């Protein structure tokens with residue numbers, strides 16, 4: 001068929017490279033479904049699936065048109081959930097793994113979202129993540145941990161799930177629900193508190209997905225995201241994902257401060273070795289603003305971190321800016337044991353994380369630096385970052401700029417945010 005001039009013009013290199021990227025967000029269990037229902041309405045190119053052993057919870061979540069529901073483990077659970085039995089959740093996952101595997105087929109990125117501590121999400125995740133990884137997907141897990149008032153047992157189930165899934169996840173974000181009390185008052189009704197937590201999570205995820213799919217003036221693409229998510233130096237997969245919006249008049253430092261100190265995180269980006277951030281501003285956003293934000297982020301990270309910067313412009317961000325940040329290789333003491341511990345105690349072979357070429361060559365910097373030396377070094381590092389929009393996307397190590405130019409105007413997505421679903425585990429108690 002003869003191509004029209006218009007059609008040829010439309011098919012830019014940009015669209016070509018993004019055309020086939022498939023991202024599937026899978027909410028596992030009740031909490032996971034609720035969280036994804038908050039993000040699904042504003043994103044168009046990603047597919048959303050809620051999987052659960054609880055038919056009632058599934059039917060609530062799939063009221064959102066964009067979410068497809070898949071039940072599993074019907075024979076074992078009768079469609080009623082597992083009642084906090086992770087062993088049953090695991091068996092349920094194994095029972096229907098062939099059906100579930102179809103969800104991973106041809107997906108480039110599978111993002112599992114789950115609130116750990118129940119039987120379904122915690123039991124099924126190790127099984128699902130293993131299958132997704134084996135099928136060649138880039139697998140990212142975004143999890144919450146139960147509140148401490150929910151008791152030791154739930155926390156134990158959640159931590160066990162992290163431990164059993166971590167080898168099959170390229171990157172993991174773990175957020176204790178408890179952290180929500182850094183944002184809302186302790187007396188806030190639980191339902192409301194969870195909604196705020198879910199909104200925060202959904203907003204962060206939204207920022208990442210927009211970064212992957214939308215075309216920027218300085219563009220971050222799938223290859224960049226993959227490079228950062230897979231860059232688990234020293235096996236550290238803990239990932240920080242945050243998206244914030246602010247007014248330019250707040251100043252770069254303040255916007256960055258909010259982006260890197262999201263109160264729902266029990267860890268910081270300081271030890272991160274792979275950072276990807278996307279700055280979205282109005283048509284009038286200046287190079288100074290962009291540089292200030294970039295430098296401010298770089299100052300707060302590891303010296304050897306690989307930093308990838310993207311810039312987008314949208315009319316709706318007049319005088320405003322949105323920063324979406326993804327940082328891998330973070331550290332925390334909170335669930336250090338679960339993340340670091342190999343699976344020796346379970347009699348399984350220890351799978352050591354593969355070392356990157358750079359890591360083999362590079363020696364760790366000795367930690368003998370005085371505070372003033374550190375400040376000086378960080379200032380010097382800041383000076384080495386150059387933002388060159390006309391030269392294309394920024395993969396910035398501290399010294400180099402490498403990547404080809406991309407120029408294309410942004411698309412507008414102005415969909416209204418919809419109301420959140422009521423968290424499923426609360427529904428049971430109402």
Ligand SMILES: Nc1nc2c(ncn2[C@@H]2O[C@H](COP(=O)(O)OP(=O)(O)OP(=O)(O)O)[C@@H](O)[C@H]2O)c(=O)[nH]1
Pocket residue numbers: 028029030031032034035053054081082083084085115116117118119120121122144145146147150154177194197198422423424425426
């Ligand atoms: N952030 C957040 N956490 C939730 C939400 N719903 C439940 N949780 C947390 O997730 C834990 C597990 O609950 P569910 O997600 O309902 O459990 P499940 O995976 O469906 O497992 P079973 O119902 O036991 O089969 C709870 O103890 C809560 O801590 C939610 O909407 N948001």
Ligand SMILES: [Mg+2]
Pocket residue numbers: 029030031054057081082118120424
């Ligand atoms: Mg449930």
